[in-house]
Amino acid sequence: MLNSKKLKEFLAKLLNPVELNDPVSFxxxxxxxAVLISSLNGAIISYSNSDDNKTSxxxxxxxxxxxxxxxxxDEQDLDQQSTKCCYRYQWQVNNGKSxxxxxxxxxxxxxxxVVAHIPESDLIILFIANKDYPYGLxxxxxxxAINSIDNLYGYKLS
Numbered sequence: 001m002l003n004s005k006k007l008k009e010f011l012a013k014l015l016n017p018v019e020l021n022d023p024v025s026f027x028x029x030x031x032x033x034a035v036l037i038s039s040l041n042g043a044i045i046s047y048s049n050s051d052d053n054k055t056s057x058x059x060x061x062x063x064x065x066x067x068x069x070x071x072x073x074d075e076q077d078l079d080q081q082s083t084k085c086c087y088r089y090q091w092q093v094n095n096g097k098s099x100x101x102x103x104x105x106x107x108x109x110x111x112x113x114v115v116a117h118i119p120e121s122d123l124i125i126l127f128i129a130n131k132d133y134p135y136g137l138x139x140x141x142x143x144x145a146i147n148s149i150d151n152l153y154g155y156k157l158s
Contacts, residue, residue, distance in 0.1 A: 007036060007046040008046055008047075008048055010148070011035070011036065011047060011048035012034075012048040014031065014048070014127070014141065014145055015030045015031045015032075015033075015034055015048055015049075015050045016030065016031075017029055017030050018137050018141070028133055028134070028137060029129075029130060029132070029133065030050040031050060031127050031128065031129045031133070031138075031141075032049065032050055032051070032111065032128045032129055032130060033047060033048065033049050033060060033126075033127070033128040034047065034048050034125070034126075034127055034128075034145075035047040035048075035060065035064055035125070035126050035127075035128070036123055036125055037064045037067075037068060037123070037124050037125075037126065038068075038122060038123065038124070038157055039071075039072075039117060039121075039122050039123060039124045040122055042064050042065040042067075042068030042069065043064075044060065044061060044064055045123065047060060060128075063108055063109070063111070063113070063128060064126065066108055067106065067108065067115050067124075067126050068124060070104075070106060070115075071104060071115045071117070071124060074086065074102075074104055075102070075117075081102060085104055085105045085106065086102050086103070086104050087102065087103040087104075087139055088100065088102055089101050089102070089103055089143055089146065091143075091146075091147060093150050093153075099119040099153070100119075101116050101117050101118075101119055101146060102116070102117070103115070103116045103139055103142050103143070104116070105135045105138065107131070110131045111128050111129065111130065111131060112128075112129045112130070112131060112133050112135055113126060113127065113128050113129075114127050114135070114138040114139060114142050116142050116145075116146055118146065118149065118152050118153060118155070119146075119153045119154070120153055120154040121152055121153060121154055121155040122155065122156050122157040123152060123157075125142070125145060125146070125149070127141060127142060127145075
């Protein structure tokens with residue numbers, strides 16, 4: 001069973017800006033949204049917004065459905081998986097088991113979006129950021145997030 005409060009807290013932490021001070025000073029804005037959705041129908045399981053007034057739930061639902069549909073199409077299209085918008089990510093967890101997922105980057109309504117499937121599960125995680133947020137940083141945040149939620153690997157919605 002998913003613990004809604006802990007998921008919400010985790011997603012809220014993912015919104016934090018990235019700040020580097022050494023050797024170059026650099027700071028981003030917060031992510032607009034971090035969302036956990038169903039890979040089956042695009043329904044929102046849990047989400048966190050940095051500014052609730054800016055992102056309405058209806059707009060968030062529509063963006064999640066669009067992202068889920070696009071992700072489903074790209075997962076079926078081998079040609080799409082070899083483009084610049086698809087990053088293959090492989091890693092191992094502590095028990096030595098290897099995992100792989102693809103992280104897709106999209107532009108929707110002048111927003112930058114990255115989407116990844118949580119291994120062996122019915123869940124997709126996505127980040128939505130303003131158009132000035134670098135895709136590379138979104139990809140790095142996604143890799144960190146995927147590694148942090150290994151307890152959701154294999155989670156099936158019933």
